[in-house]
Amino acid sequence: MNRITTIDVTRGLVMVIMALDHVRDLLHISALTQNPADLTTTTPAIFLTRWITHLCAPTFVFLSGTSAYLSLRKRNGVSARRFLLKRGIVLILLELTVINFAFWFDIHFHSLMLQVIYAIGGGFIILSFLVRLPAKWVGLIGLIIVFGHNLLQLIPAFTDSTARFMAALFFRVEFFAISPSFAVLVAYPIIPWLGIMLVGYAFGQLIEQPLEQRKPLLLRIGLGCLAVFMLLRFLNGYGDPAPWSPQKDGLFTFLSFINVTKYPPSLLYDLLLLGLMFLILAAADGVNNAFTNWLTVYGKVPMFYYILHWYLVHLSMLAMSFLQSYSFADIPSGPLNFGRPAGAGISLGLVYMVWFGLVLLLYPLCKWYGRYKAAHPEIGLLRYV
Template sequence: MKRISTIDTVRGLVMVIMALDHVRDLLHMPALTQNPTDLSTTTAPIFLTRLVTHLCAPTFVFLAGTSVYLSVQKDAALYATGDNDGRSLAERSRFLLKRGLVLVLLEVTLINFAFWTDIQFRSMMLQVIFVIGVGLVLLSWLIRFQVRSILIAGLLIVFLHDLLLLVPPFTNQSARLGWALLFRTDFFAVSPNFSLLVAYSIVPWFGIMLLGYGCGPLFAKPIAERKTQLIRLGVGSLALFLVFRFLNLYGDPVPWSAQKNGLFTVLSFLNINKYPPSLLYTAFTLGIMFLLLALFDGSRSGLARRLEVYGKVPLFYYLIHWYLVKGAMIGMVLLQGYSFSDMPLGPMSFGRPAAAGVTLPVVYAVWLALVIILYPLCAWYGRYKAEHPEVAWTRYV
């Protein structure tokens, strides 16, 4: 099965946007103390900067599921013809298992070190690479089932997991940790020297990955038919969001309400829950994703080709961009007159002095510079992977 360029293009777009959120987290002046979606303290530019980056994680996870489906189908087709590049079902399952475990390992080592730059690892945050890794481990078993069954499972999780918010918090710490890993974002101050933040819970995000896998057959259709179906899915998802959000009855734990003016009332309407991803958050973000897939499907414009460069090497981009963002933060702190000894290290501390930071326009400037720097690096690595298929480790990064 031929590689679908629109998947790489849209994945590249959301990865570029993702870097904006991480630059804002580490460099923006109020980011240490201000929740960008708290309507009592935020501003419209800060809220909208955060809102647009909501698109990233669901798209990333959904397309990870789609990519697994396409890879499985390609392997099956090659194996059926006796091609040496094909893999049996058992071999495909083992590869997914190993790749998932590699992602989990990278999350708790290189990625978390990039967040905190603390050699003692006194902080641990489980984010998107963690849930994708666990999702691949689970899919290594589920690929034996029919695609339709996997799609139905994904729909049931996405539509029904909000009901679990009715379950009261656990007092037993082991039960609370297990519940957080599976269903609900939670923070654990394990000791004075170690804290754990389960930012991404497995089951809600795995539901999105299952949707991506279940929609995989759509990409085997001719472009014209595929574009039509993608537009229908996008419009349908956004219509579901609008109807359910307007009714204010189900689909998000925080209802919208009238605010101090019309603009902030609209922001309240759009203020949907990511941790864990609510039904309305998922419908809103995936609706936009479907429309973007339709927009870029078959496009070979200059923008599409440049975004594709990022999207072909997503994990490489993700790893490198975190170290560049952290390097930018350290450079900012030093340029503002602080020394390394002024950078606080410890549980849940990025190492940025409380008074250090830059304005939102500077955040955008740093973000654009970072994205430009990443382009030749991603282009080089993409060529290296294509020219050296015999190098086994490139299949994991």
């Protein structure tokens, strides 16, 4: 029971943090004009507001792999592989339809953005074939991908548009302006994130160990990941396409040091953020209090939370715009446009207030859905959402 609670608590925590980034993206006054990771223009508060949310995607993907392992332990081989395959397909379909509509509120679908749900769905499809192998072999494949995929940066991009698109689906972050009215952004290519998922799958064996053995091991793994990160980052060689450099003061130099690449996730990004994830798992392991119980409500229904929070964030953006005296005529349209008027926006402090309010609003909805899902195991569709 502690094992499952530990996963749910950690997943719930990063999902709560995730909503902060999306509220900032759609509502912060400077989000349309300022890159929060650009140390020449950002502020420490804006940088760290964005940076802390880096924890979300790798944790979500890693624990998806772990949950797949634990779920497959309850099923026989054929049905387990079939379930993973179906779930992967369902997730990709959700990304292309329900979730992309939440991004843009565009019934004509002028934009498609392939994000984390696409990467998880593609990872599940590939994992459905790899689960025939022992878990430790699956984990080894994952480690090879995590430590080696930065070598792909040395390969020149394809010039043929079809080959470039296929390469983007699996390896590269790419933007494709298909026509003046339709664009595709591949933000989460499958393979770099697959490595994280496969390591998470093999991690399922560790999480099954007794608490007294598991908790110190989680701590050692987390500290080990951070130590390797520190060494490789200090050397400023392999592991991230963006090296750190001395800045105008010590704080900004530190920000440069931790300013690792997410698109696609670099080795140093994986080591730093997964190292922190292991420390959170260790801290949450075996803990049962009001705060962990609160987080568990979100962590038990991750897909429901993910879909619903995007709709609420986007509706909040529209409400903000109308409250600031903009009208439907002021809402811009076109590919990769959230529909926020250029002058609309709120301060970072108000972003935090909206974020906290939305998270609280989601709590009773997630609690209701978690109970409904548990009470109706006969409804097969609920297994996918």
